[in-house]
Amino acid sequence: MDGLTGLAGGLALLALLSAWTAVWLWRRSQRMLLRLEALEHELERHRQRLVTLESETPLPEPTPVSQQSPYALAIQLAHEGYAPDELALHCGISRGEAELIISLYRTRAR
Numbered sequence: 001m002d003g004l005t006g007l008a009g010g011l012a013l014l015a016l017l018s019a020w021t022a023v024w025l026w027r028r029s030q031r032m033l034l035r036l037e038a039l040e041h042e043l044e045r046h047r048q049r050l051v052t053l054e055s056e057t058p059l060p061e062p063t064p065v066s067q068q069s070p071y072a073l074a075i076q077l078a079h080e081g082y083a084p085d086e087l088a089l090h091c092g093i094s095r096g097e098a099e100l101i102i103s104l105y106r107t108r109a110r
Contacts, residue, residue, distance in 0.1 A: 070091040070092050070093050071091070071093070071097075071101065073090070073091050074087050074090075074091040074093055074097070074098060074101045075101055075105050077090060077091070078098075078101050078102045078105040078106055079105060079106075081106075082102075084098040084099045084102055085098070087101065087102065
C-alpha cells in the first residue's frame with residue numbers, strides 16, 4: 001500500500017505541476033498577445049504617419065542627364081559598363097578620374 005500511496009502522491013504532484021505550467025504558459029501567451037496588439041497599433045500609426053508625410057512632401061523632379069554633374073553622369077555610365085576612355089570622353093573628365101569612378105561604382109553594383 002505504501003508504494004501505491006507514494007505513486008499516487010507522485011502522480012498528484014506531477015498533475016499539479018502540469019496544471020501550474022499550463023496556467024503559466026496561458027498567462028504568458030495572453031501577455032504576448034497584448035504586446036503584439038500594441039505593436040500592431042504602433043505600426044499602423046507609423047504607417048499612417050508615413051502616408052501623411054509622403055503626401056505633404058513632394059518628391060523632387062529628377063534632374064535631366066544633360067544637367068547632371070559630369071561625375072554623376074560618369075557614375076551612371078560606369079553602372080552601365082562603359083570603359084574608362086568612354087567615360088572620360090563622354091563626361092569631360094580625366095582617364096584617372098574615370099578609372100577611379102569605375103573601380104568604386106562597378107564594385108558596388110556587383
